[in-house]
Amino acid sequence: xxxxxxxxxxxxxxDALIAAIGEGLPLVRRPYAEIAHRLxxxxxxxxxxxxxxxxxxxxxxxxxxxxxxQLGYRANGMVVWDIPDERVRELGHCIGQYAFVTLCYQRxxxxxxxxxxxxxxxxxxDRNAVVEQxxxxxxxxxxxxxxxxxxxxxxxxxxxxxxxxxxxxxTTQHALHE
Amino acid sequence: xxxYSKLEQRLLNExxxxxxxxxEPFADIARQLGVYQNTVLETLERLQTEGVISRxxxxxxxxxxxxxxxxxxxxPEAELQRVAEIVSNFAEVNHNYEREHRYNLWFVVVAxxxxxxxxxxxxxxxxxxxxLLDLPLQDxxxxxxxxxLKWT
Numbered sequence: 001x002x003x004x005x006x007x008x009x010x011x012x013x014x015d016a017l018i019a020a021i022g023e024g025l026p027l028v029r030r031p032y033a034e035i036a037h038r039l040x041x042x043x044x045x046x047x048x049x050x051x052x053x054x055x056x057x058x059x060x061x062x063x064x065x066x067x068x069x070q071l072g073y074r075a076n077g078m079v080v081w082d083i084p085d086e087r088v089r090e091l092g093h094c095i096g097q098y099a100f101v102t103l104c105y106q107r108x109x110x111x112x113x114x115x116x117x118x119x120x121x122x123x124x125x126d127r128n129a130v131v132e133q134x135x136x137x138x139x140x141x142x143x144x145x146x147x148x149x150x151x152x153x154x155x156x157x158x159x160x161x162x163x164x165x166x167x168x169x170x171t172t173q174h175a176l177h178e
Numbered sequence: 179x180x181x182y183s184k185l186e187q188r189l190l191n192e193x194x195x196x197x198x199x200x201x202e203p204f205a206d207i208a209r210q211l212g213v214y215q216n217t218v219l220e221t222l223e224r225l226q227t228e229g230v231i232s233r234x235x236x237x238x239x240x241x242x243x244x245x246x247x248x249x250x251x252x253x254p255e256a257e258l259q260r261v262a263e264i265v266s267n268f269a270e271v272n273h274n275y276e277r278e279h280r281y282n283l284w285f286v287v288v289a290x291x292x293x294x295x296x297x298x299x300x301x302x303x304x305x306x307x308x309x310l311l312d313l314p315l316q317d318x319x320x321x322x323x324x325x326x327l328k329w330t
């Protein structure tokens with residue numbers, strides 16, 4: 001049975017709500033009421049608005065957003081794979097199922113400069129931990145013949161948007177790709 | 179790294195998604211953990227101040243909200259700091275990292291729409307003086323349930 005969606009928020013209001021929850025909830029007893037007060041709408045509208053954003057798949061995750069580096073996960077490896085195009089879906093799903101894989105995206109090759117088409121992010125407490133996890137994936141998903149490389153992070157120059165203007169893109173940019 | 183209490187560990191690990199959509203979400207969390215709501219709020223506040231959590235809030239699906247891409251640049255080592263600063267100064271840039279590869283600078287660019295994204299990429303390329311690889315998301319193969327932290 002198809003459930004009719006609740007009538008959506010006005011677009012400007014929804015944009016403001018997206019910005020507000022992207023920036024983070026105020027840590028108070030009634031955070032949705034406080035956001036509602038800021039946006040000039042009701043608490044119920046905020047809660048239903050978030051439900052809608054979740055229901056149509058725009059929200060990936062809603063909760064406590066941890067910083068891996070601060071929690072001792074010092075090694076961050078972007079593992080890139082050169083997978084035959086016709087096998088990307090199958091192998092992507094295999095690689096993406098591991099709890100320690102935090103992103104698993106297909107991206108275009110840029111030949112001749114860049115030949116890898118699948119990107120996965122793996123956080124580990126040290127480099128060895130990341131390498132061991134990659135070895136495990138290779139063995140269990142049968143990737144022995146697939147070229148890959150691990151790009152460990154060194155310096156972090158910027159972790160999230162420094163700008164918090166009222167404009168939607170700036171306020172939500174840090175809430176993407178985490 | 180400091181030691182985290184049992185309560186902190188559970189707050190960090192068990193609530194990375196599915197924050198309750200009730201009027202008092204932190205009271206719901208407190209009930210689950212068997213503590214007072216104020217304790218939950220104070221603990222989250224402290225973890226946020228320490229930078230262990232960036233916030234309690236939303237992570238959006240790339241390209242469903244605005245337009246974004248991953249960018250790589252190959253920059254000579256001696257130039258990297260300077261070029262990275264130019265890149266970081268764009269408000270549209272986040273997650274700007276040095277990585278071990280010939281392509282050693284990696285960052286995400288997010289804009290309100292695709293036209294603006296193109297414009298920003300062109301500006302970055304021009305100001306840095308190095309060609310960039312534009313690697314937008316095409317497909318995604320995982321369910322994001324957060325990250326299972328291992329406490330040792």
